[in-house]
Amino acid sequence: MAYRPGSEPPPIPAGLKGRCPRCGEGHMFDGYLSVRQRCEVCDLDYGFADAADGPAVFVMFIVGFLVVGLALWLEFAYTPPVWVHVALWFPLTAILSLAIIRPLKGVMIALQYHHRAEEGRLESK
Template identity: 40%
Template sequence: MNDTQQTKGQPDLFPAALFGLCPRCGQKTMFASVTRFADRCRACGLDYDRFNVGDGPAAFLTLIVGGVILALALLVELNLDPPLWVHILLWVPLTVASVVGALRVSKAMLLILEHRNQAGEGSIDRDEADQ
C-alpha cells in the first residue's frame, strides 16, 4: 500500500509486523506474549481470534533458520576450530532467538495481510447450494 491508498491509523506492513501493531489502529496490542496473539486489540477492539494464521510459518521458518545456523556453524568450525562448548554457547541461543523472532514477525505479517485483504474461510453461496 502506498500513502495515498492507506487509510488513517493503519501502519505499514513491515513496521506493524516488527513491533506487533494493530492493523486497524496502529497501537502495540497484537501480542499477549512472545508469539501468542492477544484476544482483541485493547485500543480499538479488533478481534484477533477471527484471523486464522495457524502454525504454517513455524516449520518453514525453523527449516530456514536451521539451514542458516548450520552454514554459519560449519564456517566457524572449519575456520576457527573452537571447542564444543563455544558452539553450544553461540548457536543454541542464536537459534532460539532467530526462530522466535522470525515466527513473531511472520505471524504478525500474516494477520495484518488477512485483515487488509479481508480474507476469511471460503463458503459456498447458499443460493447456489439450494438449487
C-alpha cells in the same frame, strides 16, 4: 489517536511492531505469542487471526539457513571440536528463534487482515 476508516497502517511495519493492523495503535498480542481478543483502541475483533504454522516454517528456514551456514563456515575455516559447535549453535538457534517468531506472527496476522484472507470453502452446486 482515534481510528479513522481507510487509514490503516502498512501491514508489515504494524505486524513487526505487534500493533493492530487496522489502527496501528493497539497491541496485537496479549502475552508473548497469544493474540488478544480485541484491539483496545479500535475494538477490532482478532477472531480472523490464524497464523497457524506459517511463522514457525519461516523461522525454521531463516534460522536454519543462518545457523547451518555459520556452522559450516566455522567447521571448514577452523575445524573446532564438537563441543564448540554445541556451545555456539544450540543457544544461537534458540535465541534467534525466540527473537523472530513474534514479529513474523504479527506480520502474518497483519497481512491476513490487509488482504481480507479467509478460510477456503468449497461451494457445492
